[in-house]
Amino acid sequence: MNSSAELQSILLDPAQSGAYFFAEDDTAALLAAAQAIEFRVADISLQGATDKVELMERLAAGLQIPSWFGGNWDGLADVLRDLSWLPAAPGYLICLRHASGLRVAEPNEFDTLLDVLNEAAFLWADDGKPFWAILPLPADELPDTDDD
Template sequence: MSATDLRSILADPEHSGAYFIDVRDTESMAQAGEALDYAVLRVDLAGCNDKADLMQRFAAAGQFPDWFGGNWDALADALADLSWRPASGYLLLVEHADGWRAAHGECFDTLLDILNETAFRWAGNHTAFWALLPFPAELLAALED
């Protein structure tokens, strides 16, 4: 897919949400988001041990304010606000999420729900919010089964 095609897709808030992508597409997605002047936030979950660690990583990547409470509700509130990170759109790259999913399946599902609900809320304001989860190709194929 060309860079123009990626930008065209990412520019449409009606289709934004949480999506699994091939890990090989991570950098091209980040570049497309930057070309659209989106805030590109990278959350690296490599070695993430627990929910508290997950919250800290999201807070650091998003430069969340001091009021961030470090729980699911606070994560949903912070992602739905982002007033301290004004941008024409948002692109989260939640990297190495495959390990988190394998170790914390129920929490992973909760995170996906929050990311999708956040995208829906932003789309209501005509603002794109993409949460992309790069997975190795072989794991993507397993997700499709």
């Protein structure tokens, strides 16, 4: 794990924003770094969420999404592009804990979630604002990233 200063520097770089799987053991350090630079942090548990309906409910509650949110992918994309209902912040970090159940039960919905999160990150990066979504997983569940 990088030092807090290194993590803060990475988090502040919009060009690196996106949705990332992350080692569960490193989550506390990443959240602390985000809070130290006054990011708006949403720490959301997906424990027991195994379908799109439950996912949307958890996201709506965790992100304090306004009541007009439609609870669908287009609506989620819209609110993640806006975020005007949240206090202004130098950046945003969404931590989605315990995502394994959803990942296994609804792999297509999970992939759509990643697409929506990455799309939001790229749009925010175009505006010079960091937007991160991290999905902490146990070390044995992390996707292989070797490019061999």
